[in-house]
Amino acid sequence: MSNIGFIGVVNIERREKIYVYQEDKVSYKKGDISKSAAGHMHVKFVNLSTGEVQNFGFESSYIEAFGDGQVVHHDSEAYIGKPDLISPFALDYENGNNAIKYWENLEEFPNDYNLFIDTCIDYLEFSLKKS
Numbered sequence: 001m002s003n004i005g006f007i008g009v010v011n012i013e014r015r016e017k018i019y020v021y022q023e024d025k026v027s028y029k030k031g032d033i034s035k036s037a038a039g040h041m042h043v044k045f046v047n048l049s050t051g052e053v054q055n056f057g058f059e060s061s062y063i064e065a066f067g068d069g070q071v072v073h074h075d076s077e078a079y080i081g082k083p084d085l086i087s088p089f090a091l092d093y094e095n096g097n098n099a100i101k102y103w104e105n106l107e108e109f110p111n112d113y114n115l116f117i118d119t120c121i122d123y124l125e126f127s128l129k130k131s
Helices: 091-106 120-129
Strands: 004-013 019-020 033-035 040-047 051-058 066-072 086-093 112-114
Touching: 004 033, 019 086, 019 120, 033 040, 040 091, 040 120, 066 091, 086 091, 091 120
Parallel strands: none
Antiparallel strands: 004 040, 004 086, 019 033, 040 051, 051 066, 066 112
């Protein structure tokens, strides 16, 4: 790998972890607290040149097993406490930028959420394959 440009960190949150809503969503209001029904996986990228941190996760838009999905940037704040698993990795600038572009494109043109084949895990894996 050429010069390291980004540090990526995959965070895994267990099922029933305490979750604080960061925005109004369906019947929940910003600040409401619930437990994660299935757990969650999200990633952050730290640009080593600028110090910029970008967080990405994918979730159901309406808290449903099937339907519209959306990219979110607030998972690190929403899940209370330390992630249950933290896995850091290094990327050069080209691969780090490719992974971030994948998330930005997904945010602009979101896909469906499907509990069986299109979840936070799948989109995180797709983003890392782009890097």
